[in-house]
Amino acid sequence: MEVVHSIRPIAAILVSVSIIPILISCGKDRPNFREAWTFVAGVLKFLIIVSMVPGVMHGVLYTFNIVHLGPGLDIGFKVDGLGLTFALVASFLWIVTSLYSIGYMRGLDEHSQTRFYSFFASSLCSTIGVAFAANLITLYLFYELLSLSTYPLVVHHQDPEAKISGRKYLIYILTTSIGLVLPAMIICYHLGHTLDFRPGGILMGTGGKTILTILFFMFLFGFAKSAIMPLHSWLPAAMVAPTPVSALLHAVAVVKVGVFSIIRIFTGIYGISLLKSLHLGTAAAYISAFTILVGSLIAMSQDELKRRLAFSTISQLSYIILGISLLTPKGMIGGIIHIVMHAFGKITLFFGAGAIFVATGQKYISKMKGLGKKMPITFLAFFIGSLSVIGLPPTGGFYSKWYLVLGCIDAHKISLLIILLISSFLNALYFLPIVFKGFFSKEDDDVDVSKYKEAPLCCIIPMIITATISVLLFFYQGIFYKLISIGLKL
Amino acid sequence: MIDNHVFPILIVITPLVCAFFVMGLYWVDKRLCLPLTILAISISFISSIITLYSVLTSGTIQYKLGGWPPPIGIEYRIDLLNGVILVIISFISLFNLFTSFNQVSHDFPEKKGTFYSLYLLFTTGLLGVVITGDLFNLYVLLEITSLSAYAQIALGDKKRAPFASLNYIFIGVIGASFYLLGVGYIYMMTGSLNMGDVAHLIHNLHHSQAIFVAFIFCIVGVWIKMALFPLHIWLPNAYTYAPTASGRIIAPLMTKVMVYVMIRLMYSVFGIDYLFNTLHISQSIIYLSSAAVLFGGIMALSQDNLKKMFTYIIISEIGYMVGGAWLGNKTGLTGAILHIINDVFMTFALFLSAGNFAWRIKDLSIHNLEDIFQKMPWTSTGFVVVALSIIGIPPTCGFFSKWYLILGAIEAKQYLFIIALILSSLLNIILFFRVFEKSLFSSKPHVMESKETRSYNLIEEAPANMTIGLLVIGAILILIGLYSGKIVSNLILPFIPKGL
Numbered sequence: 009m010e011v012v013h014s015i016r017p018i019a020a021i022l023v024s025v026s027i028i029p030i031l032i033s034c035g036k037d038r039p040n041f042r043e044a045w046t047f048v049a050g051v052l053k054f055l056i057i058v059s060m061v062p063g064v065m066h067g068v069l070y071t072f073n074i075v076h077l078g079p080g081l082d083i084g085f086k087v088d089g090l091g092l093t094f095a096l097v098a099s100f101l102w103i104v105t106s107l108y109s110i111g112y113m114r115g116l117d118e119h120s121q122t123r124f125y126s127f128f129a130s131s132l133c134s135t136i137g138v139a140f141a142a143n144l145i146t147l148y149l150f151y152e153l154l155s156l157s158t159y160p161l162v163v164h165h166q167d168p169e170a171k172i173s174g175r176k177y178l179i180y181i182l183t184t185s186i187g188l189v190l191p192a193m194i195i196c197y198h199l200g201h202t203l204d205f206r207p208g209g210i211l212m213g214t215g216g217k218t219i220l221t222i223l224f225f226m227f228l229f230g231f232a233k234s235a236i237m238p239l240h241s242w243l244p245a246a247m248v249a250p251t252p253v254s255a256l257l258h259a260v261a262v263v264k265v266g267v268f269s270i271i272r273i274f275t276g277i278y279g280i281s282l283l284k285s286l287h288l289g290t291a292a293a294y295i296s297a298f299t300i301l302v303g304s305l306i307a308m309s310q311d312e313l314k315r316r317l318a319f320s321t322i323s324q325l326s327y328i329i330l331g332i333s334l335l336t337p338k339g340m341i342g343g344i345i346h347i348v349m350h351a352f353g354k355i356t357l358f359f360g361a362g363a364i365f366v367a368t369g370q371k372y373i374s375k376m377k378g379l380g381k382k383m384p385i386t387f388l389a390f391f392i393g394s395l396s397v398i399g400l401p402p403t404g405g406f407y408s409k410w411y412l413v414l415g416c417i418d419a420h421k422i423s424l425l426i427i428l429l430i431s432s433f434l435n436a437l438y439f440l441p442i443v444f445k446g447f448f449s450k451e452d453d454d455v456d457v458s459k460y461k462e463a464p465l466c467c468i469i470p471m472i473i474t475a476t477i478s479v480l481l482f483f484y485q486g487i488f489y490k491l492i493s494i495g496l497k498l
Numbered sequence: 499m500i501d502n503h504v505f506p507i508l509i510v511i512t513p514l515v516c517a518f519f520v521m522g523l524y525w526v527d528k529r530l531c532l533p534l535t536i537l538a539i540s541i542s543f544i545s546s547i548i549t550l551y552s553v554l555t556s557g558t559i560q561y562k563l564g565g566w567p568p569p570i571g572i573e574y575r576i577d578l579l580n581g582v583i584l585v586i587i588s589f590i591s592l593f594n595l596f597t598s599f600n601q602v603s604h605d606f607p608e609k610k611g612t613f614y615s616l617y618l619l620f621t622t623g624l625l626g627v628v629i630t631g632d633l634f635n636l637y638v639l640l641e642i643t644s645l646s647a648y649a650q651i652a653l654g655d656k657k658r659a660p661f662a663s664l665n666y667i668f669i670g671v672i673g674a675s676f677y678l679l680g681v682g683y684i685y686m687m688t689g690s691l692n693m694g695d696v697a698h699l700i701h702n703l704h705h706s707q708a709i710f711v712a713f714i715f716c717i718v719g720v721w722i723k724m725a726l727f728p729l730h731i732w733l734p735n736a737y738t739y740a741p742t743a744s745g746r747i748i749a750p751l752m753t754k755v756m757v758y759v760m761i762r763l764m765y766s767v768f769g770i771d772y773l774f775n776t777l778h779i780s781q782s783i784i785y786l787s788s789a790a791v792l793f794g795g796i797m798a799l800s801q802d803n804l805k806k807m808f809t810y811i812i813i814s815e816i817g818y819m820v821g822g823a824w825l826g827n828k829t830g831l832t833g834a835i836l837h838i839i840n841d842v843f844m845t846f847a848l849f850l851s852a853g854n855f856a857w858r859i860k861d862l863s864i865h866n867l868e869d870i871f872q873k874m875p876w877t878s879t880g881f882v883v884v885a886l887s888i889i890g891i892p893p894t895c896g897f898f899s900k901w902y903l904i905l906g907a908i909e910a911k912q913y914l915f916i917i918a919l920i921l922s923s924l925l926n927i928i929l930f931f932r933v934f935e936k937s938l939f940s941s942k943p944h945v946m947e948s949k950e951t952r953s954y955n956l957i958e959e960a961p962a963n964m965t966i967g968l969l970v971i972g973a974i975l976i977l978i979g980l981y982s983g984k985i986v987s988n989l990i991l992p993f994i995p996k997g998l
Contacts, residue, residue, distance in 0.1 A: 074980070075980050075981065075983060076983050076984075077898070077982060077983035078983045078986060078987070081983065083893070145892070148892065149893055152891045152892065153891075156886070156891065160938065160939070163935070163939050166939045170939075171935055171939065174935065174939075175931070175935070178927065178931055182924075182927050183924055183927070186889075186890070186920060186923045186924060186927070187920055187924060190890075190923075191916060191920060194901065194904045194905050194908060195908060197905065198905060198908050
């Protein structure tokens with residue numbers, strides 16, 4: 009493996025915060041100019057990240073160190089296959105979401121749009137920071153920055169409901185990160201004298217079985233952004249945010265930062281063999297299986313579309329954790345590639361939900377009967393997104409579920425396999441009726457559907473893009489497969 | 499060509515002499531008070547930088563006052579620890595002059611001379627306490643500091659400040675007497691007042707009851723002065739009702755300097771061997787400081803006045819430092835010293851932001867802070883940075899001192915202290931986000947957005963020097979966070995006594 013010192017990781021991280029002063033100076037007087045800058049930053053960020061793909065594919069490791077904090081402690085970045093996969097998805101979807109935000113925020117004539125775009129940019133900066141972090145302390149730094157930059161987005165509406173959700177969000181996210189991850193990280197440093205992510209981990213042979221087990225659960229529950237039960241209920245609460253936030257941050261960036269941190273703990277801090285010997289993989293697998301099942305069940309009972317999507321996200325995030333907890337190559341690839349597949353599927357669903365809200369002001373599923381005739385593109389995209397999340401061909405979701413199933417078989421965990429299949433069935437039960445009723449049901453008498461039409465073009469185009477990619481991922485996912493294999497050193 | 503050895507004395511003597519001139523100058527031309535004060539403290543600041551530099555290059559400096567050799571004469575002894583703290587004190591004192599001159603003209607149009615004279619005496623006292631290597635000299639300078647602090651506080655809020663100051667005087671005098679008694683016992687047993695000398699002589703007296711009593715008197719005296727829970731009752735009111743310009747310097751420096759004195763007494767006078775092998779009190783002190791950390795946090799939570807909330811945060815932070823110093827290992831002491839440095843800047847920034855808010859809003863109740871972000875965006879930005887630092891979010895400096903403290907507590911297996919530190923961070927989150935929720939996110943956004951009241955028309959910042967001052971300190975908080983590795987390896991670790 010060739011190590012190259014490069015400015016590209018830090019450039020990719022900073023490009024989105026560097027535009028914040030410009031955004032603020034444009035303010036609301038020149039909104040077109042302001043949004044143009046968001047695009048410039050988004051495209052630049054994506055291009056910088058893409059530029060590292062060929063290198064990483066050929067085994068290059070891009071690194072950049074900012075400061076040395078002490079023995080074994082640095083703030084620095086390292087771009088490997090896993091981080092790059094996540095960064096690619098997040099930065100690409102930022103561009104798409106920026107387009108969608110314009111349609112959504114202007115369509116609803118929202119207030120404080122400059123603040124919205126500024127904190128969105130800083131959230132993306134932190135997300136990429138987590139993806140590229142070379143060690144736990146850098147990861148923690150950006151993890152916290154992400155929590156803080158998302159908070160203003162959650163309380164965007166500034167009404168009592170938003171504020172209460174904001175409090176819930178902070179209490180869940182910051183309490184766990186400071187109360188569990190911080191001490192765990194310091195104990196980890198005390199044991200291993202470093203916090204670098206290393207293949208094979210840093211904790212092998214450092215501490216007793218008990219302490220390593222406790223530490224593992226502190227990490228697993230400490231990264232509460234992964235919404236593992238019982239620390240999930242901030243996510244439905246955070247749905248009060250404007251839909252672009254729910255779409256990009258609470259279906260892709262923030263929640264997957266949580267999962268990604270857990271992946272790093274598995275692969276970089278503990279290492280597969282240590283986890284196997286302590287049977288921690290199995291424990292994590294069952295906790296996540298519980299979340300998968302219960303999340304799906306609760307999702308069925310939700311009538312508010314975004315809340316249903318949120319519970320579906322909770323359940324889907326645990327697929328990823330389940331995948332890596334299997335500790336078999338196929339399971340881990342399936343889990344990590346699910347980050348990609350779920351991102352495109354779920355963001356399509358959120359875009360759909362937002363488009364319906366912009367066009368009709370409707371949040372509740374029971375009121376969406378017959379809307380499909382007036383908004384065919386939206387509902388078609390929603391249908392494709394559903395297929396991907398359920399895991400049916402011809403969508404990318406099928407691919408990750410397939411690997412997860414194979415992983416379960418390899419690990420001889422048939423019970424988990426059954427849970428996966430039940431959950432997929434449940435997914436179908438709570439998604440497909442929305443589409444079905446949208447297209448084929450007769451609308452309620454008190455709802456006049458005829459006055460509705462499709463949402464603005466800025467909302468439609470992103471949806472088409474992500475839905476198309478969801479389908480394309482079924483056929484072309486080789487690049488992600490390769491990046492993840494390199495990242496996992498398989 | 500000035501001899502290098504003149505600088506240590508310049509640090510203390512310049513502000514002392516100028517304190518008297520400022521008073522007199524007031525009757526000549528009151529516009530000259532401020533420039534003279536700035537000049538005096540600048541000289542101190544530059545001298546302390548030069549002194550620190552020579553400590554770094556050629557080791558500990560011993561300066562004999564009046565040429566008398568110790569233990570007869572007074573000795574100034576500057577090693578890395580007090581070298582760094584001297585620079586910080588003079589920096590903060592100087593910096594505060596620039597951020598508060600308009601506040602001073604506003605608050606004391608007729609008492610400028612008195613104020614600047616007291617200000618200089620206070621700075622002199624602090625610098626002297628830190629620089630001196632003599633136990634009795636320390637007491638004298640401590641009283642100069644305290645007396646000028648009492649007087650400055652009494653200049654504050656007309657209704658409440660005199661009483662708060664009186665309260666502080668009573669308790670402060672008790673603290674000082676305790677310390678003096680302790681020094682008396684030490685002198686009785688060793689016949690010396692020079693710290694280095696006493697440290698040497700005390701080796702054979704480890705089992706003396708008198709030394710034990712001396713230790714207890716000294717340490718409790720210092721605790722009263724630093725407001726360690728439960729000896730803190732004078733602090734909240736005194737600091738809340740102090741005039742803005744003095745509160746900003748007294749709050750960050752006074753308590754931290756007392757923590758320094760405690761560390762100095764512990765490690766340079768009584769010695770590690772005595773502290774941790776002869777005495778068996780470190781465990782109880784760590785319990786006490788854990789209690790202080792939690793008590794400060796909980797009391798802060800119950801305050802409605804922003805400034806009073808900050809004063810309880812100070813009490814909580816004192817617990818951090820005392821606990822760290824008593825952990826009895828290298829990492830813990832590193833954390834305590836790093837936290838002294840960080841906390842000076844954090845508390846300074848807290849009181850700067852409180853002062854800026856108070857410039858616009860007379861009553862600093864939290865519910866009055868509604869929409870303050872729209873009105874004072876820069877001050878609020880600075881305030882957010884400080885808050886994050888106190889909570890302990892990287893890369894601000896508060897995170898790194900907490901890191902060393904927790905690591906030290908893990909090494910010492912002091913789990914209660916770890917829990918207290920973590921809980922305190924969590925309490926701080928609630929504390930500050932309670933304020934943010936009010937100040938950042940108004941409950942009526944539509945009002946802010948309507949065409950008639952465009953938000954930029956509403957901006958009413960504090961004067962530029964105050965705002966920029968806060969932002970500069972905010973930037974420093976991040977910078978010393980990022981460079982904490984360098985600070986620890988170059989400035990703190992060399993000081994840590996061997997054998998710890």
